[in-house]
Amino acid sequence: MIDAREAISEKAVLIGVITQLQNETQSDEYLDELEFLTSTAGGVAVKRFVQKMEKPNPKTFLGVGKLDEVRAYIESNHIGTAIFDDELSPAQIRNIEKVLDCKILDRTNLILDIFAQRAQTSSAKTQVELAQCQYLLPRLTRLWTHLDKQKGGIGMRGPGETEIETDRRIIRDKIDILKKKLKTIDKQMAVQRKNRGKMVRVALVGYTNVGKSTLMNVISKSDVFAENKLFATLDTTVRKVVIKNIPFLMTDTVGFIRKLPTQLIESFKSTLDEVREADLLLHVVDISHPNFEDHIASVNGVLDDIKCADKPTLMVFNKIDAYSHETIDEDDIVTERTKVHYTLEDWKKTWMNDKEESSIFISALNKENLEDFKETTYEEVKKIHIERFPYNNFLYDEYNQEE
Incomplete structure (x- = not known):
């Protein structure tokens, strides 16, 4: 696996495309996110390159002319890394490396x-390692480009191919071992979930x-790690409330995240099981x-994808303290009022007002509207609790009378 931390300790350029499936606005948004990802991983994005095309070039992702433009910038500014906004095929990586001559x-x-970087527990580390191995397996050939000329003929397999096959077998064996380890972890986590009793679960x-x-x-009232970076939390945390x-x-x-690698969805099954087994989802936005x-x-x-779309859900719109909007002068009859002016x-009068799916607006950081949030969450949990423990109904009546 390429160590991205080492690769992007220097400056990096970001590369994206505008296609029939991804317009200019979307491309800009994705590159903004890619820049945040680069910063989170420890790198600095110094320039962006974007090309408009029907679809990415299957051989080099970008067109030849644009790739030459990127190479010229990399050489003149001593850039060590080029980061592409989409997943590259093994052939694309090999071809691009030959042209750009950088990581x-x-x-x-x-x-x-x-x-x-973020994985702390054995479970998270195992899940990440499995995803990395699954990503690496089809890309092993790029590690042996120095032996390309030693392919040999029939009965004359070169050392490059031999080493590649050896590495492939090692990676496949590692994947099998990690999958078995994750099965054990899954069983342990399943036991933990059973041991939590029949309490309502909120994810x-x-x-x-x-x-x-x-x-x-x-x-x-706990101390879960929180930071203004992508994926600050990786390990699942459960607290009694x-x-x-x-x-x-x-x-x-x-x-x-958008364009979430399929390898991660597959390997993080045990983490996603916490969502699957939840009785109520708090969708924080x-x-x-x-x-x-x-x-x-x-x-x-x-x-x-994980068959959880129909679960009871409370939409929690967070960071209202940081919300801002563009204003229109009352005398301006030309500018069309759009969502940026809301x-x-x-917003509360739009689809967010859907009575079938409750919504609440808060600032967790500044503790704004937290009492409303607690009350709304309480009512949602209470519905599930009463359904599960109908004989406890009198407790709610008694409690409400005391109130």
Whole structure:
């Protein structure tokens, strides 16, 4: 596995495309995110290169002319790394390396490296290592480019091919070992979940860096690691929370992201099981982010993939303290009013007002509207609790009379 931390300790250029499936606005958004990923991994993005094309070149991702432009910039500015916003095929990586003559990373490699940095527990480390091995296996040939000329003919297999096959076998054996280890971990975590009794389970889900861990700390009065970086939380944390007279378990899960590598979804099965077994999802959204609706769609896509889209969900719009909008002068009759001009009150009157899916607006950092959040969460948990323990109904009536 390429060590992205070593590769991007120097300056890096970011490379993306505008295609039929990804317009200019989306390309800019993805590159903004890629720059944040680069910063999280420890690098500095100094320049972006974007090419408009029908679809990425299957051989070199970019066109020949644009690739030469990138090479000229890299050579003149002593750049050590080029980071591509999409996952590159093994052939693309080999061909691009020949032209640019520098370290090549793609979005998947970068995300995997950040996960490797963040993993703390044995479970998380094993899951990341499995994803890395699955990513590395088809890309082994790039490690032996210095032996390309020694391919040999029939009955004359060169040492390059022999070493590649040896490495492939080692990686495949490692994958088998890691999968077996994860099965053991899955069983242990399943036992832990059973041992938690029949308490209602609430899972925090959402895009990465939306404030889930901060909310967890405030509500559970615990000290979960929180930082303004992507994937600050990787290991699943479970805390017992009591609101009024109802105890329940709250789980902080890994954040999702657009173009999430399939290897990670597969290897993080045990983490996602916490979401699958939850009774209620708190979908936390950073409403101050200009693309928060896209983030919601990305999270809903993953929830749909893991068959959790139909679970009871409370939408929690966080970071209202950081929300801002563009204003229009009252005398301006030309400018069309769009979503960028919406106030929070305007947003509350949109689809967020759907009575079938509760919504709450908070600032976990500044503890704004937390009492409303607790009350709404309490009511949602209470519905599930009453359904599960109908003989306890009198407790709620008694408690409410005391109130």
